[in-house]
Amino acid sequence: MNQSALQARQAPSHKTGISVKKWRGAILWTFLTIYGLLTLYPLFWLFISAFKTNAEFMNRPFALPEAWQLENFTRAWASSKMGTAFLNSVIVSVVSLALTLFIAALASYVLARFKFRFKGWIMTFFVVGMLIPIHSTLVPLFILMKQISLLNTYWALILPYTAFALPTAIFVLTAYLSSVPKEIEEAAYIDGTGLWGVFLRIMLPISLPALATVSILSFLHSWNDFSFALVFISKTSLKTLPLSIATFADGYQTDYGLTLAAMTISVIPTIAMYLMFQEQVMKGMTAGAVKG
Amino acid sequence: MNTLRIRRFVVMGLLPSLLIYALFVFVPVVWSAYYGFFDWKGIGEAKFIGLGNYAEILRDPVFWRALKNNVIFVLASVFGQVPIALVLAIMLNKSNMLQRFLRSAIFMPMVLSAVVIGMIWQYIYHPQIGILNFLLDALGLESWKLQWLSDPNIAIFSLTPPLIWSFVGLYLIIFMSALQNIPGDIHDAAQIDGATGARKLFSVTLPMIWGTIQVALILCISGSLKSFDLVYIMTKGGPAHATELLATYMYNSTFSSYRYGFGSAISTSIVLISLLFIGTSQWLTSRRKNG
Numbered sequence: 001m002n003q004s005a006l007q008a009r010q011a012p013s014h015k016t017g018i019s020v021k022k023w024r025g026a027i028l029w030t031f032l033t034i035y036g037l038l039t040l041y042p043l044f045w046l047f048i049s050a051f052k053t054n055a056e057f058m059n060r061p062f063a064l065p066e067a068w069q070l071e072n073f074t075r076a077w078a079s080s081k082m083g084t085a086f087l088n089s090v091i092v093s094v095v096s097l098a099l100t101l102f103i104a105a106l107a108s109y110v111l112a113r114f115k116f117r118f119k120g121w122i123m124t125f126f127v128v129g130m131l132i133p134i135h136s137t138l139v140p141l142f143i144l145m146k147q148i149s150l151l152n153t154y155w156a157l158i159l160p161y162t163a164f165a166l167p168t169a170i171f172v173l174t175a176y177l178s179s180v181p182k183e184i185e186e187a188a189y190i191d192g193t194g195l196w197g198v199f200l201r202i203m204l205p206i207s208l209p210a211l212a213t214v215s216i217l218s219f220l221h222s223w224n225d226f227s228f229a230l231v232f233i234s235k236t237s238l239k240t241l242p243l244s245i246a247t248f249a250d251g252y253q254t255d256y257g258l259t260l261a262a263m264t265i266s267v268i269p270t271i272a273m274y275l276m277f278q279e280q281v282m283k284g285m286t287a288g289a290v291k292g
Numbered sequence: 293m294n295t296l297r298i299r300r301f302v303v304m305g306l307l308p309s310l311l312i313y314a315l316f317v318f319v320p321v322v323w324s325a326y327y328g329f330f331d332w333k334g335i336g337e338a339k340f341i342g343l344g345n346y347a348e349i350l351r352d353p354v355f356w357r358a359l360k361n362n363v364i365f366v367l368a369s370v371f372g373q374v375p376i377a378l379v380l381a382i383m384l385n386k387s388n389m390l391q392r393f394l395r396s397a398i399f400m401p402m403v404l405s406a407v408v409i410g411m412i413w414q415y416i417y418h419p420q421i422g423i424l425n426f427l428l429d430a431l432g433l434e435s436w437k438l439q440w441l442s443d444p445n446i447a448i449f450s451l452t453p454p455l456i457w458s459f460v461g462l463y464l465i466i467f468m469s470a471l472q473n474i475p476g477d478i479h480d481a482a483q484i485d486g487a488t489g490a491r492k493l494f495s496v497t498l499p500m501i502w503g504t505i506q507v508a509l510i511l512c513i514s515g516s517l518k519s520f521d522l523v524y525i526m527t528k529g530g531p532a533h534a535t536e537l538l539a540t541y542m543y544n545s546t547f548s549s550y551r552y553g554f555g556s557a558i559s560t561s562i563v564l565i566s567l568l569f570i571g572t573s574q575w576l577t578s579r580r581k582n583g
């Protein structure tokens with residue numbers, strides 16, 4: 001009797017315990033979802049506003065567009081020479097990416113597999129460079145570029161992008177290659193394959209996962225860079241996307257639909273890449289930040 | 293394989309990376325330290341003036357303003373990004389649909405260029421057509437409406453939400469991977485000892501990822517010294533130098549008046565300040581860990 005009364009008393013309190021927990025969970029998840037939606041809102045707003053007319057943009061900023069103005073995009077593409085800027089960004093990013101991958105993989109192969117004097121010093125040299133704030137090199141690099149007449153050329157961007165991508169790339173690749181067993185290459189050496197052959201035919205394919213990480217990181221950096229382009233490029237025909245969008249916004253300040261459409265076009269490639277390779281992008285950018 | 297060929301391969305393999313890296317990262321820093329001692333306009337004779345540029349920087353109120361603003365950015369990152377990311381990381385530690393969606397959403401701004409981020413927030417803050425003031429109007433809070441970016445007293449603080457917004461995702465992923473690296477035994481041991489909730493958080497989880505938090509602090513500092521794009525796009529350091537950062541101060545005083553010597557001295561100061569900041573934060577956090 002006594003015991004059953006005790007049980008009866010305990011049971012409801014046990015139940016409230018669960019429901020308090022449930023409520024707490026529900027509140028937590030509501031909060032989290034709101035936070036997530038708020039995070040996405042600025043981007044969502046950009047996309048819907050890019051399809052609006054000026055009047056709609058000013059009077060109904062939160063509503064969906066009444067008629068989707070696709071012509072904002074065609075006008076933006078034509079009037080701001082975005083095609084050229086897009087092409088410039090592609091050239092600069094792709095060339096510096098290819099250069100980074102090749103020379104970083106080569107250096108990493110050497111650092112991961114061979115013993116030689118000054119190896120420790122060379123590693124330290126790369127680490128020290130990672131502590132240098134990128135913008136503190138703008139003025140001296142500008143002077144350097146001017147003296148070797150590289151200002152207003154693709155190389156003025158390709159070379160610094162590569163240089164700043166190298167430390168992280170070398171660290172990621174060296175760490176990866178050090179974890180790969182040596183048997184395959186040793187077999188190749190015995191078969192008489194030379195060092196370059198082993199590098200090109202064995203080491204490069206083996207390090208593909210690490211190369212993917214490095215590629216994402218280095219591509220995003222050069223695609224999104226603004227400050228180097230601002231300082232080294234003044235010719236309109238050589239401007240990259242971020243720079244030309246910033247200039248464009250100054251020129252068409254009150255044509256909002258047009259400016260927002262131009263911005264949307266410029267973010268589509270990176271967002272598409274992000275949605276396709278999400279895990280790798282997150283991994284790559286985190287590795288890059290922590291090491292760099 | 294003979295040693296000569298190996299040696300040649302080692303040199304050939306390292307040379308391209310070392311050359312490009314030295315020429316475009318290392319040499320500029322050394323050069324700017326050298327040019328910092330000169331009065332030089334880019335053309336003509338460079339005049340050696342010793343520490344003259346540095347004395348001028350130290351006397352310039354804009355420099356101190358810029359330094360203060362950089363400190364505000366560091367504090368906003370340390371007390372904005374890090375706690376938000378830590379809380380989110382602890383809550384998003386499982387992997388169901390909603391959590392994966394939230395993680396992706398929060399990380400998304402990381403892949404955008406600072407130009408686009410700055411321009412979006414410019415529209416949000418716009419005094420007449422901005423959605424922030426529009427929202428305040430709609431909620432009947434007209435008196436809260438402000439000139440977010442053109443009032444010198446608040447402009448620098450208006451710049452911190454976009455900064456936090458764009459980087460929380462990075463710290464979230466860093467903290468999540470640190471949390472996943474805590475071995476399962478430790479959670480079991482904590483449970484046996486009866487440590488749950490806040491107690492477990494402060495005496496087990498946080499100490500376990502303290503090293504990662506230290507890394508995050510360094511990232512906040514170097515990130516703040518790297519913020520140039522966002523501020524340049526949104527305010528160009530104005531109004532009246534109210535949002536000047538060290539990097540925009542350097543840009544504005546070098547390229548608007550072609551004072552390369554003076555700009556080089558500022559560049560060198562930025563390198564020294566950032567090393568000082570990072571050193572101090574390392575010292576503070578490692579002391580706290582031992583104490």
